[in-house]
Amino acid sequence: MIVPDSIYGAVILSIIDFLLSILMITGIGVVLYLFPLLNKLGKLDDQAIRNSSH
């Protein structure tokens, strides 16, 4: 166990977890901001994909 089994440990765990969660989810948000760039690679047509699978 890295975190001590005490109230102090619970507080430390909470602070680190909350801040890292915000950081990580912000990272996912940043990745999602870049998603529109994918559209520069081309366009996938839904109907064409469906037809090609039959």
Next chain:
Amino acid sequence: MLDQILGFLKAMLDQTGVSHFWWGNIVMIAIGVAMIFLAIVKKYEPLLLIGIGFACVISNVPGSDLILPGGLFNYAYRGIELLIVPPLIFFGVGAMTDFGPMIAHPKLVILGAMAHLGIFIALIGAKILGFTINEAGAIGIIGGADGPMAVFVCVKLASHLLPQVAVAAYSYMALMPLIQPPVIKALTTREERLIRMKQMRPVSRLEKIAFPIVIGIVVNLFFPPVAPLITMLMLGNLFKECLVTDRLYKTAANDLMNVIIIILTVGIGSTMNATTFLTVKTIEIVALGLIAFLGGTASGVIGAKIMNLFLPEGEKINPCLGSAGIASVPIAARVAHVVAAAEDRENLLIYHAMGPNLAGVFGTAISGGIMLALLGVK
């Protein structure tokens, strides 16, 4: 002769459940019936509460073989305990979910983390009440409002608390329409609830196909402890979005999901036996779970209001959206929409609320993953 007959009758009676019936069973049967009542009359998440309520009733009838080892309800519980059911639930959820709102509005993704302060309020509260740090973590994750993730993390941290944690998580998720609105209303003004969101950009097929692949890589890279759940969520979603596996995605989203919901609900309900359930610890866990849900809702709304401080006029977000960041897809998104629609019926917030709501799933997974890593659990 008469003594012999009476002896036989007593022996027979001892083999039935009647002689083992106690007041705790009556209390738990009443709770089970109340769940069924809420599901049928109030329409609170009937898919969850009917199964949980019924299994709760049956597991409190002494003598029921279904909950004993070898019984069908017991096998259902084993499926949860062995972590087979939670990833399959995520698989079905992924196949049912359109992540478009989350991809289209990355700004709202952060609400998926902000609405999880409840986890840590409950965690510290549990530690103050004398639970071990691992037990406190398992209790805290109830505040993530994500049933499968709560089960997953609880099994890893404190499997002996699984009945209480699972029941609290799923019951509160079902009761979100009662829990969240007062908190949202207390923390927002009418003007804030009237804020209309801008229309989102359309999300292309390529983006929707790339999303599960990218997230699958990121989660397995950074959060291996909780990767099985998110990976299955992404696999189900890829089946849906790639458009060439219609049969598989429809099976995952419908038939398989229905079977898993039945297994999940009776498995959870069957753990609600009075002997193990009616304890002070259970009351403490249930109370902490409620605090976690209230805290998470409040922190989400406050988080949205803080974001508004930095956003220019015309770009401000409806703070009701913050409450949806608590996960519990799609219940919390629906609640956010209903609260806003109560002020302005034409304010259709549901699609926007799905963004933070879906981000909340990742927020819970990330919190759970970090917690497991910090506690040294694999």
